[in-house]
Amino acid sequence: MKMKDKITEKSIELFGEKGFNETSIQDIVDSLGVTKGTFYYYFESxxxxxxxxxxxxxxxxxxxxxxxxxxxxxxxxxxxxxxxxxxxxxxxxxxxxxxxxxxxxxxxxxxxxxxxxxxxxxxxxxxxxxxxxxxxxxxxxxxxxxxxxxxxxxxxxxxxxxxxxxxxxxxxxxxxxxxxxxxxxxxxxxx
Amino acid sequence: MKMKDKITEKSIELFGEKGFNETSIQDIVDSLGVTKGTFYYYFESxxxxxxxxxxxxxxxxxxxxxxxxxxxxxxxxxxxxxxxxxxxxxxxxxxxxxxxxxxxxxxxxxxxxxxxxxxxxxxxxxxxxxxxxxxxxxxxxxxxxxxxxxxxxxxxxxxxxxxxxxxxxxxxxxxxxxxxxxxxxxxxxxx
Structure with missing residues (x-):
């Protein structure tokens, strides 16, 4: 799976479980073992x-x-x-x-x-x-x-x-x- | 209206507009012009x-x-x-x-x-x-x-x-x- 899809898939799971507001970009990248830079390469926010x-x-x-x-x-x-x-x-x-x-x-x-x-x-x-x-x-x-x-x-x-x-x-x-x-x-x- | 009902009604409005997590007890009491003490008199949390x-x-x-x-x-x-x-x-x-x-x-x-x-x-x-x-x-x-x-x-x-x-x-x-x-x-x- 491409990194962009991986980030999306994991975010969907985290937003679903914890809520959008309650999930930080840090939570997303931590759970994938990547850096915030990777996130911002694909998404503005x-x-x-x-x-x-x-x-x-x-x-x-x-x-x-x-x-x-x-x-x-x-x-x-x-x-x-x-x-x-x-x-x-x-x-x-x-x-x-x-x-x-x-x-x-x-x-x-x-x-x-x-x-x-x-x-x-x-x-x-x-x-x-x-x-x-x-x-x-x-x-x-x-x-x-x-x-x-x-x-x-x-x-x-x-x-x-x-x-x-x-x-x-x-x-x-x-x-x-x-x-x-x-x-x-x-x-x-x-x- | 009784104070307990006033707090409830205003909270429903605030939870609805902003979300439960995004609304603090402070927001609720501020919008009613009462103190936190009043809130805690009626509700534990x-x-x-x-x-x-x-x-x-x-x-x-x-x-x-x-x-x-x-x-x-x-x-x-x-x-x-x-x-x-x-x-x-x-x-x-x-x-x-x-x-x-x-x-x-x-x-x-x-x-x-x-x-x-x-x-x-x-x-x-x-x-x-x-x-x-x-x-x-x-x-x-x-x-x-x-x-x-x-x-x-x-x-x-x-x-x-x-x-x-x-x-x-x-x-x-x-x-x-x-x-x-x-x-x-x-x-x-x-x-």
Missing amino acids: KQQLLMDIHLTFIDDLLSRQKDILSDQSKSCKTKIFDIVRMLIKNIEKHGWDALIFFREIRHLNEEQMDKIVKKRALFQHHLEDLIKLGMSQGEFRGGLPADIVTLGILGMCNWSYFWFDPKGRVPDEKVAMIYVDMVLNGIAVQR | KQQLLMDIHLTFIDDLLSRQKDILSDQSKSCKTKIFDIVRMLIKNIEKHGWDALIFFREIRHLNEEQMDKIVKKRALFQHHLEDLIKLGMSQGEFRGGLPADIVTLGILGMCNWSYFWFDPKGRVPDEKVAMIYVDMVLNGIAVQR
């Missing part, structure tokens, strides 16, 4: 490193979402499933990153935060457009506001970060299937 | 105050959930709606408290955290029992695991803390209705 972590996290999600959405062969239902599965798998795989993404965003400066918030909004709007497309094509029923439905789906997925246990009874693939079944078909007996 | 905030938050939710669940005249569907509405309204009304509840739990000591985690689990299990009751009584369809459905519903509600805007287009009551409609009936056109 701890805040810039935090921004790097946020950017990598959201850019990766946006790029994978784009791949899913641009697949012409899939129905809107299948695309919803793919996006839900991606989010839940991502949280399972990158537990600490996700934690930092949700918890430590307040430590970015205004300009950085603005950039990340806009990218998060973009992810949300792509999902909302998919819901609207499904409504106009008759896959989804009308009458429900697409923006609130979108936030409901994102909430279900993102919340899994607070409880998902990779060693648990239900694997991530199965959680995604249950959530999508629930969102598409509802839990009530339809009379 | 900043951590005990944080525990107080967590306890009040979850005990209030548990007590209101109990009232909803014990109402014999209501269907399981209505009870789900009442619980979803309660959670969303609670987040709207107590934005900072909710933030502290989600973000600052790691600053409790082990014994305190254990107590809060158990109470949160209790809230979750009560909702799960309601889903199971609805299944056994034929209001909800079988086949979906009640525990994952429960976590999905809690995720939708709790996530609203990250986006709900009291000045927004859709009031909390309406968000609750949309979410419950979505969870009960699904968004897909049923063929």
